[in-house]
Amino acid sequence: MHTVTELPHQVEETENLFITLSDGTRLGARLWKPADAEGSPVPCIVEAIPYRKRDMTAERDSVHHPYMAGHGYACLRVDLRGSGDSEGVLEDEYLEQELQDVEEVLEWAASQPWCSGRTGIMGISWGGFNGLQVAARRPESLGAVVTVASTDDRYADDVHYMGGLMLTDNLSWASTMFAYTTCPPDPNVVGDRWREMWRDRIEGSGLWLEKWLQHQRRDDYWKHGSISENFQDVDVPVFAVSGWADGYSNSVFRLVENLDSPTRGLIGPWSHKYPHQGEPGPAIGWLQEVVAWWDHWLKDKTDNGAMDGPELSVWMQDTVEPATAYDERPGRWVGEPSWPSPRIDEVRRPLSRYGILEPGESEDSPPVSIQSPLTVGQFGGKWCSYNAPPDLPYDQREEDGGAMIFTTEPLNERLELLGAPVAELTVEVDKPIAQVAVRLSDVAPDDAATRVSYGVLNLNHHDGHDSPQPLQPGEKRTIRVQLNGMAQSFPPGHRLRLSVSTSYWPVVWPSPEPFRLTVHPQESALLLPERPVSEEEDSALTPVFGEPEGTPALPVNQVVPGEKDWKVSRSLVDLSGALEVVKDLGVVHLPDIDLNLTRRAFEKYSFVDRDYDSVRGETVWTMGFSRGDWSTEIRTKTVLTSTPTDFHVYAELDAYEGEERFASKTWETTIPRDHV
Numbered sequence: 219m220h221t222v223t224e225l226p227h228q229v230e231e232t233e234n235l236f237i238t239l240s241d242g243t244r245l246g247a248r249l250w251k252p253a254d255a256e257g258s259p260v261p262c263i264v265e266a267i268p269y270r271k272r273d274m275t276a277e278r279d280s281v282h283h284p285y286m287a288g289h290g291y292a293c294l295r296v297d298l299r300g301s302g303d304s305e306g307v308l309e310d311e312y313l314e315q316e317l318q319d320v321e322e323v324l325e326w327a328a329s330q331p332w333c334s335g336r337t338g339i340m341g342i343s344w345g346g347f348n349g350l351q352v353a354a355r356r357p358e359s360l361g362a363v364v365t366v367a368s369t370d371d372r373y374a375d376d377v378h379y380m381g382g383l384m385l386t387d388n389l390s391w392a393s394t395m396f397a398y399t400t401c402p403p404d405p406n407v408v409g410d411r412w413r414e415m416w417r418d419r420i421e422g423s424g425l426w427l428e429k430w431l432q433h434q435r436r437d438d439y440w441k442h443g444s445i446s447e448n449f450q451d452v453d454v455p456v457f458a459v460s461g462w463a464d465g466y467s468n469s470v471f472r473l474v475e476n477l478d479s480p481t482r483g484l485i486g487p488w489s490h491k492y493p494h495q496g497e498p499g500p501a502i503g504w505l506q507e508v509v510a511w512w513d514h515w516l517k518d519k520t521d522n523g524a525m526d527g528p529e530l531s532v533w534m535q536d537t538v539e540p541a542t543a544y545d546e547r548p549g550r551w552v553g554e555p556s557w558p559s560p561r562i563d564e565v566r567r568p569l570s571r572y573g574i575l576e577p578g579e580s581e582d583s584p585p586v587s588i589q590s591p592l593t594v595g596q597f598g599g600k601w602c603s604y605n606a607p608p609d610l611p612y613d614q615r616e617e618d619g620g621a622m623i624f625t626t627e628p629l630n631e632r633l634e635l636l637g638a639p640v641a642e643l644t645v646e647v648d649k650p651i652a653q654v655a656v657r658l659s660d661v662a663p664d665d666a667a668t669r670v671s672y673g674v675l676n677l678n679h680h681d682g683h684d685s686p687q688p689l690q691p692g693e694k695r696t697i698r699v700q701l702n703g704m705a706q707s708f709p710p711g712h713r714l715r716l717s718v719s720t721s722y723w724p725v726v727w728p729s730p731e732p733f734r735l736t737v738h739p740q741e742s743a744l745l746l747p748e749r750p751v752s753e754e755e756d757s758a759l760t761p762v763f764g765e766p767e768g769t770p771a772l773p774v775n776q777v778v779p780g781e782k783d784w785k786v787s788r789s790l791v792d793l794s795g796a797l798e799v800v801k802d803l804g805v806v807h808l809p810d811i812d813l814n815l816t817r818r819a820f821e822k823y824s825f826v827d828r829d830y831d832s833v834r835g836e837t838v839w840t841m842g843f844s845r846g847d848w849s850t851e852i853r854t855k856t857v858l859t860s861t862p863t864d865f866h867v868y869a870e871l872d873a874y875e876g877e878e879r880f881a882s883k884t885w886e887t888t889i890p891r892d893h894v
Contacts, residue, residue, distance in 0.1 A: 219281075219494065219501065219766040225288025227252035234272075234303065234407050237296070239322050246271065246303030246407065247323075248279070248295045250287035255332035261361070261516040262292040262327040263338045266320050267345040268301035268308055268395075272404055273808055273815050273843070281768035282492065282505055288769065289509045290517070292332055296323055300399065300419060303407045307422035308399045310429060311344070312351055312372070312443040320352045328359035336516045340364035340508070342492055346466075347372075351443045354451035362515035363452075364508055366459040367490050369469040370449070370476075373440035374683060377465065377602060378430050381699070382676030382683050383653055383726040384894055386835055387465070387601040390821055392427035393837035393856045397819075399423040400871060401841055402850050406811070413875075416850075420873055420881045427856060428885070431865050434892040436683035446472065455480040455515050457508070461488030462535060462547075463498060463610060465602030468638070468703050474530050474557040482511070483530040483557065485705070487547035489603035494766040497605040499546035503764030528553025531761040532705045534634065537660055537712060540668040542599065542784060543608030552705070552749075553759035554636070562637055565748045567626075569739040574626040574716060583739040586622050588720060589732055592825045592833070594620040595655070595722040596786045596797055598672075607782035607801060614659045614667035614717065621719040622737060624744070625661065633708040637747030639671055641699040641716060644741035649733035650688040651893055652677045655722035656699045658744075660706065661713040673701035674726050678893040686893035696741070707751075716744050724797055724823035728830055730862035730891060773809050780804030780818075793827035805842075816842035816851070834859050849876050865889045 232249040239245065248271045252260055263286060269275045275295075283293035299319055300308030308316075324337045337359040339349035346368030353363050369375045378388045400423055402416035433439040441447050456477055460467040467485050474483040484507075488496035493504035507524075514524035536548040554561065567574050570581040599611040641656045655674045659667040675697060678686040708714065720735045721728045783800040799821040806815050818840045826832035835858040842851040850873070857868045869885040 219768050221770050222285060222767050223770065225285070225769075227254070227288050227290055229253065229284050229287045231284070237323055237326050239319060243299060243306045244304065245299060245319065245323065246297045249292065250283045251292035251332055252287060252290060255292060259332055259334040260290050260292050261336040261338060261512065262294055262330070262333045263340055263512065264294045264296060264320070264323055264327060265339070265341045265345050266296040266298055266323060266348060267341060268298040268398060269344070270302040270401065271295045271297050272303060272407065272811060273813055276808065277772050277774050278495075280770070280772040282494070284769040285505050285767065286509060286512070291512060292327070294323070294327055300423065303403045305415065307418055309422065309424055310426060312348060314442070316348065317351055317355060320348055321355060321357050324352070324357050324359050335359060336361045338362045338364065338512055338516055342366040343368065343490065347443070350445050350452065350456070353454050353456070354445045354448075356451070356453060360454055362455045362457070362511065364457045364459070364511060366492060367461070367464050367466045369466055370444060370446040370472055371469070372444045373436040375466070375468050379434070380601070380726065381674040382435075382679035382686065382894070383674050384434065385601050385726055386724045386823060388430055389427060389835045389856065389858050390837060392430060393839060393854065394819070395426055396854045396856060396869065396871070397839035397841050397852055400852050400854070400873065402843065404811075404843075405848060406845075416873070417881060420871065420883065425867070425869055425885045425887070427858070427869070428867055428887050428889065431867065431889040434894045435686055446476070449476040450478055452477055453479050457482045457484070457511050459484045459493060461486045461491070461496065462533065462704065463487065463489040463603040463605065465490070470530075471557055471638070471703050480525060481529065482525070485532045487533045487535060487549065489605040491605070494768055498544040501766045503766055505767055506764050527761060528555055528759045530554045530557045530559070532636065534636070534705045534707055536707050537662070537709055538668060539662070540611070540613040540666055542610050542612050543605060544610070549707070551761040551763070552636070552755060553761050555759060559636070562747050562749055565746050567744045567746060569624050569716070569742045569744065571739055572624060574624050574714060574744055580740070585736050585738050587734050587736040588622045588718065589734045590620040590719040590721045591828065592721055592723050592728065592830070593788070593795060594719045595725050596795070598722060598725040601725060607784045607799065609784055609799075611669040614657060614669050615665065617657070617719075618667065618715070618717050621717040624716040624739070626714045628663075628711050628713055629708055631710055632751050634706070634749040634751050635747055636705045636749040638703045639701045639747065640745040641673070641701065641718070642696065642743045642745060643699065643718070644694060644696045644738040645677075646692055646694045646736045647677065647689055647733050648691045649729075649731060650691065651729050652689055652733045652735065653720065653726070653729050654697070654699060654735060655719045655726070656701060657717040658701055659715040659717065660708055661715050663711050667715060670706045671701040671704045673699045674722055675699045676894065688893070694738070723825065723833065724835070727860070727894070728833055730860075731830055732828060775807040775809060776804060777807050777814060778805035794824060796822055796824040798822045812845050814842070814844045816840065831861055850874065850880070860891065863891055865891060
């Protein structure tokens with residue numbers, strides 16, 4: 219990344235300020251703005267998230283907020299209620315209270331003498347979510363949104379559930395927030411009240427995993443904050459961004475398709491990161507794009523080209539060998555004038571017993587059936603990749619041993635796909651609760667198989683995610699499994715493979731008991747979104763991005779090295795298997811606030827042989843903050859198990875001030891399974 223030190227405006231930073239809300243709660247914030255903004259007011263860009271502005275996100279924030287401030291914007295980074303240095307308690311994601319708070323922050327910002335009265339919201343992940351949600355409430359000052367790695371549908375396309383099945387990221391993410399929401403504020407900012415605020419958080423934030431398990435279908439809990447309930451509520455321009463390795467690329471397609479307001483969509487090769495820091499690369503000059511976006515919509519520079527070019531820009535990925543991480547993904551930028559694009563054809567390729575036929579072909583094929591082992595999914599990677607540790611799907615050949623597979627003949631010419639493939643399968647099962655996982659792989663001439671997309675479906679949700687019903691064993695029905703959106707090219711000589719399994723652990727939680735799935739190939743097909751291959755792309759629709767830029771990052775010194783690991787194991791003595799993930803960032807020192815910061819996460823997803831009752835997820839977090847003679851640490855542990863009828867949650871939290879235990883809590887709860 220090119221570090222920019224010369225900016226159009228001199229930047230003035232207020233490291234800590236408090237915004238008092240109508241109920242008296244004070245939110246901690248950090249402000250960057252042009253030094254002359256009091257005399258020449260500017261629009262304000264708000265990012266409101268729970269990840270601690272003073273330490274956890276300080277390095278990341280220092281790269282883009284001062285950059286935008288140097289281009290004529292006030293940038294306000296706010297800790298949500300109950301996080302960082304803000305008062306109150308954070309009890310869950312995207313509650314009504316949170317959205318009201320953000321609205322009040324926008325109103326406060328718009329009324330400041332340094333603000334022109336116009337505001338924008340930006341953010342990645344949580345900040346991208348609440349940006350869309352607040353936009354749907356139409357606050358008066360809000361003029362545009364930049365949303366990265368977010369969703370319009372909190373049930374169908376978020377970290378909790380996918381295709382009506384529970385993601386193990388539901389446990390992973392709940393455990394992350396279990397640790398984050400119980401961290402103390404900084405005494406150097408909030409003063410002597412820090413212990414009282416810390417205790418309030420520990421006592422009041424609650425066990426989020428329990429709440430999320432109480433809503434296993436798409437009910438009002440998930441509809442709240444899902445702008446897909448009524449896209450027309452959003453009437454401001456939206457710049458929607460994600461990456462193919464991220465968990466949220468599907469929403470970009472839907473936002474571009476369904477929003478009535480001006481919209482730009484951008485999908486790169488990246489994991490869950492901002493595009494100017496994108497991994498896998500190539501990263502792009504995204505901050506330049508963002509400044510142009512704000513200039514267009516908040517400063518009325520309507521001739522600056524921000525809305526020229528394609529409505530949807532994507533990185534068309536070339537074939538790669540399977541690997542759990544990539545420095546860069548080969549490919550090229552392509553654009554579509556709109557979405558759905560008139561240039562994309564949905565091509566129906568019928569299935570045969572083990573093959574994928576050419577369009578219009580047919581073949582007599584008897585039914586095929588499968589009852590997959592619990593090992594299928596161990597090479598599936600993480601639902602939402604952070605690219606640290608390496609967490610992308612590995613060679614799919616070992617997975618295919620426990621699946622039924624359908625493969626094309628070697629391609630005679632290059633094939634490009636852009637959009638969401640669909641597996642249309644006529645199936646029957648022998649148990650009342652069942653699931654299916656479908657993977658699409660790029661198979662090289664040497665048989666190495668790289669997963670390019672996948673989808674899962676709870677078959678009990680055949681009448682919708684809001685009304686699951688038991689299945690009738692032996693009853694034939696046709697299902698449509700939509701795979702994740704993709705942009706992928708397949709060279710001549712490669713083959714496409716569709717793999718179907720009855721489990722995908724530990725990506726999704728298995729069904730209550732093993733079952734047999736029968737597929738009728740003669741009544742099934744793979745629907746592919748094929749993009750025409752041409753020697754020359756339309757230059758007007760070919761995106762061109764500059765090199766990544768940003769302001770100098772705050773210094774961070776590694777004091778104790780970290781550790782990263784992603785290990786799959788199998789014992790042939792007791793037949794146990796496990797995926798163990800270590801993400802240990804060691805200890806870093808933040809010299810600007812003289813703080814030592816410790817973060818370590820360990821996750822283990824295990825099973826024994828074919829025993830579905832043995833499936834177990836365990837997460838352990840340690841977070842520490844120290845300065846001089848002040849030292850605090852939080853240790854959390856969460857364990858999730860299940861029986862055919864229930865989920866069981868055990869959790870514990872220990873907080874320490876120095877060597878003394880400050881607080882200790884345990885939870886044990888049972889939640890009935892709801893057709894999951």
